[in-house]
Amino acid sequence: MEGGIRVFELYSGIGGMHFALKKVGISFEVIASVDINPAAQHVYKSNFPSTTYWEKNIEGLKAPDLDKLNIDLLVMSPPCQPFTRIGLQKDILDPRTRSFLHLLKIFEQMTNPPDYILLENVKGFETSKTHEIMCKTLKALQYSWQEFLLSPKQLGIPNSRLRYFFLAKRRPKCWDQTWHSQDKIIECPSSMDKECGENASNIVPLPSTTATIGQYLEESEVISELRLPPNVAKRYLPVMDLVTKDSNGSMCFTKSYGKYVEGTGSILNMAGDNEELDLRYFSPREIANLMGFPKEFHFPDNVTNNQKNKLLGNSLNVEVVSYLLSILLT
Numbered sequence: 001m002e003g004g005i006r007v008f009e010l011y012s013g014i015g016g017m018h019f020a021l022k023k024v025g026i027s028f029e030v031i032a033s034v035d036i037n038p039a040a041q042h043v044y045k046s047n048f049p050s051t052t053y054w055e056k057n058i059e060g061l062k063a064p065d066l067d068k069l070n071i072d073l074l075v076m077s078p079p080c081q082p083f084t085r086i087g088l089q090k091d092i093l094d095p096r097t098r099s100f101l102h103l104l105k106i107f108e109q110m111t112n113p114p115d116y117i118l119l120e121n122v123k124g125f126e127t128s129k130t131h132e133i134m135c136k137t138l139k140a141l142q143y144s145w146q147e148f149l150l151s152p153k154q155l156g157i158p159n160s161r162l163r164y165f166f167l168a169k170r171r172p173k174c175w176d177q178t179w180h181s182q183d184k185i186i187e188c189p190s191s192m193d194k195e196c197g198e199n200a201s202n203i204v205p206l207p208s209t210t211a212t213i214g215q216y217l218e219e220s221e222v223i224s225e226l227r228l229p230p231n232v233a234k235r236y237l238p239v240m241d242l243v244t245k246d247s248n249g250s251m252c253f254t255k256s257y258g259k260y261v262e263g264t265g266s267i268l269n270m271a272g273d274n275e276e277l278d279l280r281y282f283s284p285r286e287i288a289n290l291m292g293f294p295k296e297f298h299f300p301d302n303v304t305n306n307q308k309n310k311l312l313g314n315s316l317n318v319e320v321v322s323y324l325l326s327i328l329l330t
């Protein structure tokens with residue numbers, strides 16, 4: 001593809017997909033990026049000032065708009081709330097699913113659909129009615145796909161964030177038949193994934209060791225701003241997920257991290273494994289590190305920590321997506 005792969009980025013948030021593409025090391029151009037949320041737009045534009053940005057509702061997109069773009073690869077993370085296992089799972093009845101269903105309709109009207117698609121969502125999407133409609137639509141349009149359920153932990157990153165991924169190619173593009181299986185979700189992509197043993201498919205080798213939390217911490221953080229207030233620390237201690245710099249795991253950081261303690265992400269005990277407790281939150285920069293965002297990623301000055309945590313909580317693990325993009329494209 002001359003000039004690189006032409007990528008259309010939908011539901012772009014803070015640009016996790018764009019950073020993942022950069023990490024793959026292929027030649028590409030994000031021809032347009034779309035998101036409706038002003039806070040996400042602000043961060044995205046600050047990181048990718050030269051990318052064409054559409055501040056639009058995806059429900060307003062039309063097939064000719066997309067045909068004109070000549071898209072090779074479509075990347076997207078549609079809203080996941082309609083499918084989360086702890087949510088109401090309203091699926092197609094949730095208004096937040098409307099834009100994705102609209103997109104599938106547009107696909108049917110396009111004369112020039114993309115060769116490749118990568119979609120990210122939560123575990124739970126794969127059993128939804130929306131998933132069924134997506135597969136039916138894309139099958140009729142000559143797509144074949146491979147699904148994955150992966151967590152960064154499997155790539156040696158000390159953070160859990162189990163997510164569903166849908167990778168599709170349009171004929172005549174095809175899959176490596178030595179491991180492709182349209183009917184089976186791959187949860188263990190490599191025989192080096194020790195917990196999976198015999199069930200692993202051997203796609204691309206994964207690292208065999210896990211890094212420690214300490215490798216993702218920032219020495220320059222102002223610790224006093226991150227310390228848990230003593231009353232919060234005392235009250236919520238029994239429900240906290242405590243980790244130290246030597247731990248090789250941490251909980252998924254959600255959009256409510258810093259606002260609520262229980263179930264929103266791990267707390268760092270700076271005292272280490274001895275009896276004492278010296279508790280603090282992870283900073284947004286440290287969470288971004290654990291999510292694979294590169295050093296050049298930044299938040300503009302006027303974004304609050306709560307906003308940063310919210311945007312990161314909605315985002316994705318850049319390393320995992322980059323690993324999957326390389327499987328899809330190379």
Ligand SMILES: C[S@@+](CC[C@H](N)C(=O)[O-])C[C@H]1O[C@@H](n2cnc3c(N)ncnc32)[C@H](O)[C@@H]1O
Nearest residue numbers: 011012013014016035036037057058077099315
């Ligand atoms: C799961 S987040 C995407 C995260 C993104 N991949 C990232 O790295 O930050 C979903 C995004 O879709 C956007 N969104 C939801 N509905 C939309 C719609 N109808 N039109 C445009 N953007 C929408 C939200 O504002 C949110 O930023």
